Amino acid sequence: MAKKLYLYFTNEDEQPTTIIVQHPNQNLDGVAVRSFMEKVMALELFEHKGQLKYANIKGAKYMDKKTDVLF
Numbered sequence: 001m002a003k004k005l006y007l008y009f010t011n012e013d014e015q016p017t018t019i020i021v022q023h024p025n026q027n028l029d030g031v032a033v034r035s036f037m038e039k040v041m042a043l044e045l046f047e048h049k050g051q052l053k054y055a056n057i058k059g060a061k062y063m064d065k066k067t068d069v070l071f
Contacts, residue, residue, distance in 0.1 A: 002065050007037055008058040012051040016058065026062065033060045 005024035009017050019040070037057050040046075046053040 002067070004063050004065065005033070005060065006063055007033070007040075007060050009037070009041070009054040010056045010058055011048065011053050012055045014056070017053055019054075024062070030060070 002022075003024070003026055005021040005028070007019040007021070009019070011017050034057065037054075037060065041052075041054050041057070044052055
């Protein structure tokens with residue numbers, strides 16, 4: 001199974017936007033993840049159509065995706 005970390009934000013128009021970390025450290029706690037997300041927002045590097053893409057934190061979660069190869 002491949003575990004991924006989904007980081008959920010909203011942009012300046014309150015529209016949802018997500019960062020998906022493909023191979024995250026699986027031992028991160030909520031404090032560490034929130035701290036990282038706050039740093040991403042503080043950098044103000046990402047814009048789309050003149051608005052900040054990551055303006056507000058909405059949440060974060062780990063998700064497992066199981067793949068069954070048939071052939």
